[in-house]
Amino acid sequence: MNQMIERVMRRTDTWRGRHSQWRGHSLPANSEGHGRSGLPTGYSALDGQLQHGGWPLDSAIELLSDGCGLGAMGLFLPAMEKLSEQGRWQVFIAPPYIPYAPLLAARGIDTRQVLLVHPQNREDLLWSTEQALRSTTSSAVFSWLGAHDYRYSELRKLQLAAASGDSLTVLFRANGAARQHAPAGLRLQMRAYRQVHILKQRGGNQGISVDLPLAEDVPQQPQLWELPPWPDNNSEQPPALGAGSIV
Amino acid sequence: MSLWLCLRFDQLSLQCLSRSEEQAVAVLVRQRVICANDCAAALGVREGMTSAGVRALAGDDTPLQLLERNIGAEQHCLDQLCCWAYGITPTLHKWREDCLQLEIGGCLRLFRGLDQLLAEVANGLDSRGYRVHYGLAPTPKAAWLLSFAPRQSALAIQLPLVERLGPLPLSLLDTFSGTVASLRRAGLRTLGEVLALPSAALGRRCGLEFSHFLQQLLGQREDLQTDYQPPATFSDAFWFGYEVKINGELLPAVQLLLQSLCRFLRQTQLRTTQIHWQFIAIDHRVHELCVRSASSHSDWKNWYQLTAIRLEQVQLQAGVEGLALVCRQLCPAQPDNIDLFGPGRQSEPLASLLDRLRSRLGLQAIEQVSCRDEHLPELAVQLSHDLPGDGHTTGTHCAQRPFWLMPRPQALRQRHNRLYWNGPLNLVYGPERIEDNWWREAVSRDYYIAAGNGRHYWVFLDRLARCWYIHGIFA
Numbered sequence: 011m012n013q014m015i016e017r018v019m020r021r022t023d024t025w026r027g028r029h030s031q032w033r034g035h036s037l038p039a040n041s042e043g044h045g046r047s048g049l050p051t052g053y054s055a056l057d058g059q060l061q062h063g064g065w066p067l068d069s070a071i072e073l074l075s076d077g078c079g080l081g082a083m084g085l086f087l088p089a090m091e092k093l094s095e096q097g098r099w100q101v102f103i104a105p106p107y108i109p110y111a112p113l114l115a116a117r118g119i120d121t122r123q124v125l126l127v128h129p130q131n132r133e134d135l136l137w138s139t140e141q142a143l144r145s146t147t148s149s150a151v152f153s154w155l156g157a158h159d160y161r162y163s164e165l166r167k168l169q170l171a172a173a174s175g176d177s178l179t180v181l182f183r184a185n186g187a188a189r190q191h192a193p194a195g196l197r198l199q200m201r202a203y204r205q206v207h208i209l210k211q212r213g214g215n216q217g218i219s220v221d222l223p224l225a226e227d228v229p230q231q232p233q234l235w236e237l238p239p240w241p242d243n244n245s246e247q248p249p250a251l252g253a254g255s256i257v
Numbered sequence: 258m259s260l261w262l263c264l265r266f267d268q269l270s271l272q273c274l275s276r277s278e279e280q281a282v283a284v285l286v287r288q289r290v291i292c293a294n295d296c297a298a299a300l301g302v303r304e305g306m307t308s309a310g311v312r313a314l315a316g317d318d319t320p321l322q323l324l325e326r327n328i329g330a331e332q333h334c335l336d337q338l339c340c341w342a343y344g345i346t347p348t349l350h351k352w353r354e355d356c357l358q359l360e361i362g363g364c365l366r367l368f369r370g371l372d373q374l375l376a377e378v379a380n381g382l383d384s385r386g387y388r389v390h391y392g393l394a395p396t397p398k399a400a401w402l403l404s405f406a407p408r409q410s411a412l413a414i415q416l417p418l419v420e421r422l423g424p425l426p427l428s429l430l431d432t433f434s435g436t437v438a439s440l441r442r443a444g445l446r447t448l449g450e451v452l453a454l455p456s457a458a459l460g461r462r463c464g465l466e467f468s469h470f471l472q473q474l475l476g477q478r479e480d481l482q483t484d485y486q487p488p489a490t491f492s493d494a495f496w497f498g499y500e501v502k503i504n505g506e507l508l509p510a511v512q513l514l515l516q517s518l519c520r521f522l523r524q525t526q527l528r529t530t531q532i533h534w535q536f537i538a539i540d541h542r543v544h545e546l547c548v549r550s551a552s553s554h555s556d557w558k559n560w561y562q563l564t565a566i567r568l569e570q571v572q573l574q575a576g577v578e579g580l581a582l583v584c585r586q587l588c589p590a591q592p593d594n595i596d597l598f599g600p601g602r603q604s605e606p607l608a609s610l611l612d613r614l615r616s617r618l619g620l621q622a623i624e625q626v627s628c629r630d631e632h633l634p635e636l637a638v639q640l641s642h643d644l645p646g647d648g649h650t651t652g653t654h655c656a657q658r659p660f661w662l663m664p665r666p667q668a669l670r671q672r673h674n675r676l677y678w679n680g681p682l683n684l685v686y687g688p689e690r691i692e693d694n695w696w697r698e699a700v701s702r703d704y705y706i707a708a709g710n711g712r713h714y715w716v717f718l719d720r721l722a723r724c725w726y727i728h729g730i731f732a
Binding site for chain 2: 076082083084087098099101105106107108109110111112113114115116121122124125126127128129130134137138141142145146147148202203
């Protein structure tokens with residue numbers, strides 16, 4: 011009997027009472043993991059708001075944005091760079107375009123680890139995501155689930171697969187999914203330029219927006235939108251545009 | 258000290274043909290019973306009976322199966338058993354028609370003692386469902402003779418050999434039937450009585466061959482036999498005995514065959530990159546399925562997963578009665594380097610995920626990216642379906658490059674002097690001129706970063722065609 015209780019307690023998604031004496035840690039009652047630390051995001055403002063100070067590795071992260079998360083990859087570049095040391099696959103499932111290899115290389119990511127998977131249909135997409143999550147050979151799995159509708163059970167399957175492994179799991183979904191219930195431990199939404207909104211965080215703060223300060227970007231290699239400070243001549247319309255319109 | 262273990266499969270001729278326990282089965286040679294299963298023995302069927310006698314015993318209402326002896330099938334079974342026994346000792350050979358002789362004196366330490374070794378042997382034979390008699394002795398011929406003795410004396414190696422052989426009847430030596438008959442006329446019945454006679458006199462009366470046999474039996478003369486050599490290719494089959502229509506029901510047999518393959522590969526220090534499944538239909542048509550892997554290995558779980566993925570996609574036309582696994586291309590194994598001090602997160606080789614994805618989605622669906630030393634952005638990315646070479650260069654001149662690159666630039670619309678791509682765009686940074694490819698088709702572009710709709714795009718003006726294109730998206 012004790013073994014059964016222990017097994018249930020060892021699960022990371024078991025809710026526990028307020029004054030949990032279990033292994034003497036003092037995290038919030040339903041917090042994820044037992045002293046498991048997150049993967050630093052590379053943005054101190056975001057780290058501060060996330061449980062364990064970084065991306066959770068034992069749960070899926072849902073990222074909701076327009077354009078299927080095209081504009082949000084910059085959030086994960088520092089994490090990808092860190093995971094690159096492990097020498098395991100970084101799997102892109104159904105990526106909308108080609109990741110620009112020279113940029114990845116310049117950011118210290120070994121491009122030989124990047125695997126692009128192009129499934130033909132929705133079933134194959136879910137299947138390959140689960141395969142990549144269950145495999146011990148992947149350190150990061152980015153899956154563009156797109157604007158399809160997914161049943162809760164399908165997403166739950168992915169969440170369980172993510173919880174069983176130790177890879178960074180990011181599921182990109184459309185903004186419309188924000189209204190639906192989802193099993194992911196962390197749900198984020200990109201609402202504005204350099205602003206992340208935490209929709210849901212199990213055992214942590216939620217419903218807050220985090221601004222990502224420009225100052226934390228690596229000089230010459232800005233992290234988020236790759237935009238260096240532009241000399242203040244915005245008013246001046248580049249002449250080339252006019253030239254183009256003549257033709 | 259050499260120690261021989263004789264495995265005598267006295268029901269081999271029956272068990273290689275039928276494993277039925279519910280039905281009475283007897284194997285016949287020239288209409289005479291040579292072997293019968295327990296059910297038939299319960300009916301009173303004995304060796305040497307005629308087929309008519311057996312039918313009369315069974316009566317009309319009892320199901321009875323009479324099979325003709327198949328020596329080819331027996332030898333095939335014995336070959337498979339050799340293959341299995343090769344995992345216990347490298348020194349073994351087939352003996353007579355139904356025995357294996359294993360030299361186990363050299364591998365007692367590997368198995369940590371005789372008891373563990375015998376337990377391992379019994380375990381392996383149990384799972385194959387063969388009835389076996391054991392005999393243990395310092396010489397192969399004595400081991401064979403002792404396999405007819407009661408179990409206590411057959412395994413009692415601490416006792417002197419002559420004492421253990423003594424009670425065995427002379428009739429066991431059926432290759433010397435003439436000699437045995439004349440000895441019996443002289444009043445000798447057991448082996449002990451013959452061994453007590455002076456050997457020189459015995460040799461004169463019974464011939465050189467018989468005295469050589471006795472010398473080999475007692476270990477006084479060399480008994481040389483050719484050792485079993487494992488075959489160069491692997492082939493094994495599983496017969497269901499009934500028709501299988503659902504692919505999922507094949508999986509237990511798949512697992513069994515793969516385990517047998519991987520045992521073979523481990524023992525012979527070989528590996529393979531592809532295996533062939535043969536589905537043998539009821540009408541003996543064979544449907545073949547090839548499963549490939551990017552790296553050669555001998556891990557059965559990996560092959561099992563790959564096969565299961567392929568089986569999900571294959572629709573078998575007819576019911577399957579047998580499943581065969583064939584491996585024709587084997588290559589020498591290179592030992593794996595296992596990281597002793599690593600964190601141990603990764604429990605399988607990198608290629609295994611690649612294999613699984615490829616086997617379901619196809620070779621074209623998996624790509625890898627690498628860098629090329631090219632000026633034009635679209636040429637600087639290389640996509641390949643195979644493992645790219647060592648194209649890992651650290652780009653130094655890509656400060657303002659987008660994360661996503663479109664496979665080919667797409668033309669931008671212009672209206673009222675503004676660019677449109679899902680809404681109006683503003684150029685916020687640039688230009689950066691990229692010119693290249695003058696020797697073939699000159700390209701001259703001014704790249705800008707454009708903002709619009711909350712995102713940033715990489716757009717360019719083709720200076721030769723005077724057209725605007727979008728080429729990438731910043732992330």
